[in-house]
Structures are given as C-alpha cells and as structure tokens.
Amino acid sequence: MKLKKLFTPTIIILSVLLCVLAYFAYAFEFFTFSTDASGYTIVENNESDGFYFTYSNNDIILNSDNANTRIYALTVDGVAEMTQANLSALNENYLGSFIATIPEQTSDLNQDGNKETLYSYAKTDMEFTQGYRPAAPEFDNQLMPFEVIFTDRTTISLIFNGEVLANQTVTVYSERSGQAEYTSNEAGEITDLPILDIRSGILVTYFENDTTVYQMHYQVEDNTLLTSRYISALSPFFLILTLSVLGIILCLILRRRILLKDPIMSRFLAGNRKVGTNGLLKSQNRFGFMNIRWLIMISSFFLLVFGGKLLGTWYQNLEIPIFSCPINQDQLIGSSCYTLSHLNTLFDMTWTEILIFVGSFLASLIILGRVICGFLCPMGFIQDIYDWIRRKLKIQGLFFDEKIYQRITPIKWGMLLIFLVLCFVGGNFCDICPAITLSPAFAGFKLSLYLSGFMMVFVLITGFFKRRFFCTICPLGYLMGLFHKISLFKLKKDCQACTECGACYEACPMGIKSIYTERKKKDVTSSDCIMCGACVDKCPENNALYMTFCGIPFYRASRKTFMSGYQKNERKLKRQIKKRNKHDK
Amino acid sequence: MINKKLTPSEERQRQRFIEKSSRVSAKYLRRLTELKGAPDTLKPFIDVLENIYVNMDGPHFNTKKPLIGTYCVMVPQELIYAAGGQPIKLCSGSYTAFSIGDDLVPRDACPLIKAVMGYQTMCVMPIYDDCSMMIVPITCDCKKKMAGMLKDLVNTYSFHIPTSKEDDTDLDQIVNELYELIPALESVTGQSITHKSLSESLDQVGFAQYQMTRFNEFKKNQPALIKGTHAMAVMNASSYMPINDFSEKLYLLNQELAKRKKSKVFVSQKKEPRLMVTGSPIIFPNIKIPLLIEEMGGSLVADETCMGERSLYDPAVVVDQSFDGMMRALANRYTRPCTCPTFVNNDQRIFRIKQMIKDHQVEGVIYHVLRGCLVYDFEYQMLEEELGKLNVPIIRVESDYNEEDIEQLRIRIEAFIELIKLKDLQKK
Numbered sequence A: 001m002k003l004k005k006l007f008t009p010t011i012i013i014l015s016v017l018l019c020v021l022a023y024f025a026y027a028f029e030f031f032t033f034s035t036d037a038s039g040y041t042i043v044e045n046n047e048s049d050g051f052y053f054t055y056s057n058n059d060i061i062l063n064s065d066n067a068n069t070r071i072y073a074l075t076v077d078g079v080a081e082m083t084q085a086n087l088s089a090l091n092e093n094y095l096g097s098f099i100a101t102i103p104e105q106t107s108d109l110n111q112d113g114n115k116e117t118l119y120s121y122a123k124t125d126m127e128f129t130q131g132y133r134p135a136a137p138e139f140d141n142q143l144m145p146f147e148v149i150f151t152d153r154t155t156i157s158l159i160f161n162g163e164v165l166a167n168q169t170v171t172v173y174s175e176r177s178g179q180a181e182y183t184s185n186e187a188g189e190i191t192d193l194p195i196l197d198i199r200s201g202i203l204v205t206y207f208e209n210d211t212t213v214y215q216m217h218y219q220v221e222d223n224t225l226l227t228s229r230y231i232s233a234l235s236p237f238f239l240i241l242t243l244s245v246l247g248i249i250l251c252l253i254l255r256r257r258i259l260l261k262d263p264i265m266s267r268f269l270a271g272n273r274k275v276g277t278n279g280l281l282k283s284q285n286r287f288g289f290m291n292i293r294w295l296i297m298i299s300s301f302f303l304l305v306f307g308g309k310l311l312g313t314w315y316q317n318l319e320i321p322i323f324s325c326p327i328n329q330d331q332l333i334g335s336s337c338y339t340l341s342h343l344n345t346l347f348d349m350t351w352t353e354i355l356i357f358v359g360s361f362l363a364s365l366i367i368l369g370r371v372i373c374g375f376l377c378p379m380g381f382i383q384d385i386y387d388w389i390r391r392k393l394k395i396q397g398l399f400f401d402e403k404i405y406q407r408i409t410p411i412k413w414g415m416l417l418i419f420l421v422l423c424f425v426g427g428n429f430c431d432i433c434p435a436i437t438l439s440p441a442f443a444g445f446k447l448s449l450y451l452s453g454f455m456m457v458f459v460l461i462t463g464f465f466k467r468r469f470f471c472t473i474c475p476l477g478y479l480m481g482l483f484h485k486i487s488l489f490k491l492k493k494d495c496q497a498c499t500e501c502g503a504c505y506e507a508c509p510m511g512i513k514s515i516y517t518e519r520k521k522k523d524v525t526s527s528d529c530i531m532c533g534a535c536v537d538k539c540p541e542n543n544a545l546y547m548t549f550c551g552i553p554f555y556r557a558s559r560k561t562f563m564s565g566y567q568k569n570e571r572k573l574k575r576q577i578k579k580r581n582k583h584d585k
Numbered sequence B: 001m002i003n004k005k006l007t008p009s010e011e012r013q014r015q016r017f018i019e020k021s022s023r024v025s026a027k028y029l030r031r032l033t034e035l036k037g038a039p040d041t042l043k044p045f046i047d048v049l050e051n052i053y054v055n056m057d058g059p060h061f062n063t064k065k066p067l068i069g070t071y072c073v074m075v076p077q078e079l080i081y082a083a084g085g086q087p088i089k090l091c092s093g094s095y096t097a098f099s100i101g102d103d104l105v106p107r108d109a110c111p112l113i114k115a116v117m118g119y120q121t122m123c124v125m126p127i128y129d130d131c132s133m134m135i136v137p138i139t140c141d142c143k144k145k146m147a148g149m150l151k152d153l154v155n156t157y158s159f160h161i162p163t164s165k166e167d168d169t170d171l172d173q174i175v176n177e178l179y180e181l182i183p184a185l186e187s188v189t190g191q192s193i194t195h196k197s198l199s200e201s202l203d204q205v206g207f208a209q210y211q212m213t214r215f216n217e218f219k220k221n222q223p224a225l226i227k228g229t230h231a232m233a234v235m236n237a238s239s240y241m242p243i244n245d246f247s248e249k250l251y252l253l254n255q256e257l258a259k260r261k262k263s264k265v266f267v268s269q270k271k272e273p274r275l276m277v278t279g280s281p282i283i284f285p286n287i288k289i290p291l292l293i294e295e296m297g298g299s300l301v302a303d304e305t306c307m308g309e310r311s312l313y314d315p316a317v318v319v320d321q322s323f324d325g326m327m328r329a330l331a332n333r334y335t336r337p338c339t340c341p342t343f344v345n346n347d348q349r350i351f352r353i354k355q356m357i358k359d360h361q362v363e364g365v366i367y368h369v370l371r372g373c374l375v376y377d378f379e380y381q382m383l384e385e386e387l388g389k390l391n392v393p394i395i396r397v398e399s400d401y402n403e404e405d406i407e408q409l410r411i412r413i414e415a416f417i418e419l420i421k422l423k424d425l426q427k428k
C-alpha cells in the first residue's frame, strides 16, 4: 500500500530529474571516440598517377607522381609542414585535415590553345571533422588560396583568398558521376552536389581567369562498411548491448529474489517453469500479417540505415518524423526529429526549407501517421527484437495496467518538454536521444555518445520486459499521436461482433484499453495506437477489428485466420484415423 | 461411494431412484434419436449420454486420470488437463435427482442445484462419486451455497470469481485465483503443472475449439444441416468426454456435415422459422425445450447457453508464451468474454445475442428461465427491449425440472412459432 502511494511522486520526481539530466546530458560521457588523428599514419605512394589522398584502414595515403610534393597538416598550433619524422606518428595535436601541394604547372585545361598556370592541391578531411559542427577546418590562404570545405552533408563551401567564392561556376569531377558544372551561391556554397559524389572523391577546378587555374582534389574519409574501422564505429553499440544484457540479468535476479518472498509466486520459481522446459504452443503461430510487419521493419531498418548508399540521397530532402538519426548521412530519408528538437534552427532557414520541413511533416502525418512507429521506426524495431527474444526465452514480461500507463504520463510530458524546448535553453536533445546510438553506428559513423548511451541501455532493458516501453514515453510518437485524427490509417471495430474477450488489450503493446471496451464508436484509433496490428492479429471474432487506409479495409480479424494454425493438428488427426481404420481391417 | 450401510428401505428407495432416473433419461434419449435428421456420426455422443445417464456407468472412456468435477464455465479445463486430471462438468439436469434435492435446499433455489444435491446425496452416479475434487466457481447465490453444502460431502474447492470484470485488477484477481488453484489440483493428481504440460493442454483444447468453430459455421447454414437439439446433445456430451476424444468425434461429425452441405442434404425446410435459445442452462436430460421447438416445426439454429455453445466458444488467446502469459490467457478467456449474468454489468451478452441473430439469421428468440434462476431472469427485460428495436420477437419461457409444465410449454412455443410464420407471410 505504502509503495503504491509513493508511485506518483516518484514518477514526477523522475521526470523532473530527467529534464535536469537532459540539460547536462553532455557531461555524461558514455563513449568517446578520439577527435584527433592519433593512431593514423600518412603514407606516400609515388607509384600512381594523379595527385590525391586515399584511405586504407589507418593509413592515409597520398598518391602523387611529383617529386616535390609537400604535405601540410592542420594542428592545434596552426598549419604545420609534415616531415618524414612526424608522418608516421600522428598525434592528438593534429586536427584531421591535411593538404598536399605541388609546384605550379602549366597545362591547357580549357583547350583554348593557350596554356594556363595550374595550381594543384590535394586535400583530405578525416571522418571526425565531418558532420554537424560549428566550423569546418580552414587552411592558411597563403599556402593555398583556393579551398574546398565539406561543411555538412548537403553543402560544400568554396573559399578563395580567404573570402567566400560567391556566384562562381566551378567544374566538379567526381569518381562516381563524372564531370559537371556547379555554381556557388551568395555564401560561396554549393548545395546540390550529392553526398555520394563527394564521398567518392571530387576534383574541383576553378578558372580565376584565362591564365590562372586552381584545382583541388578533395577526399573525405569514407565510412566504409565491413572494415576494422566499421567495427570500431559499432563498438559503442556493442557496449550498449552488453550493458543491457547485464542489466536484464540483474533485473531477473532481483525479480526472483523479490518473488521468492511472495507466498504464491515463490512456488513457481522453485520449479523450472521459467526458461528451459519449453512447451511448444505452435498452433497459435502462423504466417500472417505480423510476419509481414517484421519484414517491413527489417527492410525499413536497412533502407534507412544504408539506403542512401544504394539509392542516392535525393530522398533526404523529405523529412519524416521518425527516430532514425539523421546524423547518419547515408539515410535514405531525412528525419524531422533533428529540426523538431532544434526548433531554433528554424530561424536560420529559408522559407523553402521551412516549407519543405512543415510540408513533409504534415504529409507523413496524413499519409502514414503512427504507422511510422509500428512499421518503420528503427527504435521500435530494436525494442521489438528484444521483446521477441524474451518471448522466445519464455521469460515472463511485465503487464502494465491502465493505471500504470496513466501514472507514467508525466515522464512522457517531460520527454516532450525536453524534445521541444531544450534547444532554446542551450541544451541539445541529441545528447540524450537514444536513437543516436543506432543508425549512425550501423552506417559506420564514429559518433561519441553522451547521456544517449545510458538512455539506450535503459530503453533496451525496459523494452525487454515491457514491449515498446520507450514508445509509451516517446516524444515524437506522442507528437504524431496528437494528429491521429487526420491520418488516413485507421483502426476500426465492429462493436457488435466483439465479445469483449480482451485479447486485443492483452496483445496491444501500447496498452490501449478502449479497443476492447468500446461499444459505440466505429473508429477506435487512439493517439497511442502505433498501428502495429497486434490486436487485429489476436482478435478471434470475425471482423471485430480491422484496419483501413482511406476507408478501405486491408486487414481484418477473422476466426478462421486466428485458428488456421490448427489445420496442422487436423491433418495429423486425419492421418491417425486413417491408420487406425486400416489397422482395424 | 457410499460409506454408511443402508437400511433396507433406503436401499429400496435407492433402487427406485436408479430405475426412475434411467427411465427418464432413456426416454429423452429416445426422443433425441427419433428426431429426424440425426447424422450417423452423432452416435458416439449419444453413447456417452446413454452410458452416463441410462447405464449409470462411470465415464465412458478408459482413464486412470483422477476425475475433477467442475461447475459453470469458468473453471479452466486446460489447467486440469495440464495437472493430469480429467475435468467433468457436473451441472445437472436430472428430474429424478431434482425431486430428491427438493427436500435438501430451499424451495426457491434453482432446480440445477437441487439436482446436483440430489445426485450427491444418493450416491448413485459414478461421475459424482468418483470425483477426487470438485471445483465450484462462486458465481450466483445458489452456486455459492451449493459449494458450502458440498464441502461436507466431498473435497470441494471454491473458485472465486470477481463480481465484475471491468477493471484490470479484476483480471489480476483471477490470475491469482488460478495460481492458487494449481497447488490444489496438483495435490489431487500428484502431477505438477509445467510449462510443457500447460502448453500441450492449451493446444488440445484449442484444437477442440477449432472443431467447434467449424461446427458453428455449419450451424449457420440455411437451411439447417443439423438439428439444434442434436447440436446441444453434442455440447452436453462434451462435458463427459476427454478433450482429444471429443475433438476426434466432432471432427468426424464435421466431415459428415461438410458432405451434407455439398450434396445439399438439409434437415429443415426453407420456411421453417429459425429460432435460438438463450438463458438458463439446458442440460441433459432436461432437453424438453429444444425438443419441443423442433418437434413443433421450428428450427433451432443457435444457442447462447453455458452448457451449449458458450462453453467452448471463446479461444484462449496466448499473447505471450511464458508461463505467466499462458495463465493470463486462461484468466482472460474464462472471464472477460463470458456472458454469464452473474457479473454486475453484462451488456456484452446483448451484443453477443444480437451478433448471433445476425450470423445465424435467427427469426425468434426463446428465453429460457429455470424457476429460481434470478440472474437470467433479471436480464430478460433489457434483452426484450433491445430485440424490440431490431424487430425480432422474443418469448420468455419458465420451466422446472419436471414434466408437469410440458403442455403449457408446448402451447406457448407452438404459438410463438406460428407467430413467426405469420410474420414471414406478411413480409411476403
């Protein structure tokens, strides 16, 4: 009794604590990658043609056919020339940007018959310099008047003599798509160059006038898959996995100890009724909608994480509200979670950008709604995997009743508050967001984690015991749920056919009770519903529950489907009877 | 069995009882088989009833499993099977036992209780006497007091049912009740319930329900493929059969019905009014009402009674295959969809009946009330109102466990059937 009274205050304290923690999220280091070049070496390769950098594991290779090549590095003390002595031992003083120069040459690049003076440079940026950061590293313009800087995944900036190169046309040759002309904007930025082209290495040529040409080969360290550095990029994720497993085991032990004191339950702990003596209840498993949902979730995960690499990044202009971290620059589709959690960036956006953001947000709400949660979101996917493992191990889960759901809402509000407001008070939601640990790591981005890492461990442990726990407090899902009325996907009910068996309520990961108690309305979609279809799958009454898109039903509950697993048993019985009849004759 | 030595007069009384009881049962069994259109595969079910009620044998099957007697529909048979027991439903419909029980319980108690107490004190029915334990769900007042009386005679377990089921805590309560039932069962059977045995029994009962689903589909056919009285006999027999046996026999019956459907062999004509019964349980040999309906030219196409379709209708939906998950599934299955009027709020029964009217194309509802069965009587009013809106005629018939009211029942049912026929004519 006493415990119950403490519940609500604890939750409120927790959610306040969460807000405070979120503000200081950056102070909780979970896993940090080195943000310097130590461990890397620069190797000179004089054999090959051309003049460019490449990468091979921890080697930065400078390919050059010119004997007078010089290499410079950006260090904490400014630009330094690399000598034989420091080439092989980069240390933390190096900031990860390198250039190489060769003496000026002459060549007729534009083929107008006159030779021009050609200044060539090669530049590379290591991975940790990329991505969202306030300012990209910039070199000395004495050394190299023309510079290309990879600002973020949609932008490269051009600098000439220390000034931005506005409204100029340059030729860009990329390994991936060949030659094309691009014009920079007022701010000296080129924004329409596909990121995959940039990754493949680009050669930017700028004609200052008819007699002077600048050329820069620019290579960013690519996050190649399936190399040792890919594994190292995944290491924080593995750490999270390990911690979550440890946490789960700890919880199991604790629960056992508590339950052993319970007069009824202790009996069931004594025997090995938990893991192990597995009975098989196959007949209620059948191939159906839920398997299709798994397939969609798996493909969505891979598409989101690696899709950009395969299909190009054009789709990233679309931003759907999903917890699939857009810091992974390879995502197929952008996620509006970044903009939503950094609403202050709206002030810096152009009207078209805002329009696209709002437009694609609304479009996703209308067309998909929380189907995104049930079918697409990687966070939901990983929670479902944990839940699936628990079911396979036949470990008892937690059933939340309506009261608990009600009581944990303060946490949900806390999360929403953090999500929307943190950016205005100087925090960064990304430092607490658990989704950041997933997509970027799988795509091979080395990302240091702060409170997010701990959050993810928490999400996984709770997700193991209570299906989709995080989704019940997810701010993005909550936001989407507010608009469920305008979504085209709907969950409907034939209130007369329903027997109030409560199977749907038991099956619902979001604990929506109204689907089973509702006796009047046809539309039982609620703001918490993630459209996962579990309720329809488990409903044994014909047509009692069904899902519609634009009013067209596409998945209905049916006794026949529900019981179809027993056809196996029937065939077995048929064989038995036949055999017996033969025997009798 | 009988412990005390009987005096000669008692012995004579006992003999008379046996004779009379089996004579009545045999008579109804005969009427049941004489009713036209019985499928061949119905025989095993009839045999079961004959064995139990006419021959007064032990359960028809060969089992060394301890018998566990249950009442009502809320005791999970899956648990009993999982513990290695054989559940058997003891709610009784015997007129002879009723007349004995009449002296044991108050006059206004329902006849079902009287019949049970009658059998229990006479010690003539092996299915009662061989029970190692009886599980009585505490549902209506009569059952509650019955549990108290049985306690002195046999090993009785009171299974507490919450009076309402709206709150989640009510379900938790049932789950706890089930957990507490386990040790009691295990101590009787000497076997323990394991994850394996429970999932197996869930599977077996689930399969029986699958066959029931097929059977119900056939019952929806118009014109009818099987007489409703026969269907009710099947359900009655299921109370005394091991579940696998029942599934197998029902499977064969289904096969025959499938054949009938294919070759268009029907047991009713198109113009026969399609009726359903609902209300107090109809238990063999008290099957006078379904018999009367079908003998008077009605077609009984559905029943919403707890010894009929309801007992095996709702499947246990296992969402989570942990042991606890299965226990929750059982708790859910045996209470939430249960349309027993003993719950405070039972609107769902009206929805269920309306849905059955739709599914089975029912034209009239016969509401059966056993004298003294208050809870069912309470629900008549509301149902009448609701069905009035649908323009489906309904009639309330009250009966007792004797044959004195047959004539009166006959007249009322006949009039009701005529009324529906007339309505049909008017429509045309």
Ligand code: SF4
Residues within 6 Å of the ligand: A321, A322, A323, A372, A373, A374, A377, A378, A379, A380, A470, A471, A472, A474, A475, A476, A477, A478
């Ligand atoms: S509610 Fe769950 S599935 Fe939906 S966005 Fe949030 S984490 Fe993803």
Ligand code: SF4
Residues within 6 Å of the ligand: A491, A504, A507, A508, A509, A510, A511, A512, A515, A528, A529, A530, A531, A532, A533, A534, A535, A536
């Ligand atoms: S109501 Fe149904 S579809 Fe919605 S979350 Fe619950 S189980 Fe999934």
Ligand code: SF4
Residues within 6 Å of the ligand: A493, A497, A498, A499, A500, A501, A502, A503, A504, A505, A515, A516, A535, A538, A539, A540, A541, A544, A545, A557
């Ligand atoms: S599972 Fe179907 S029949 Fe059962 S309560 Fe839910 S909607 Fe009603």
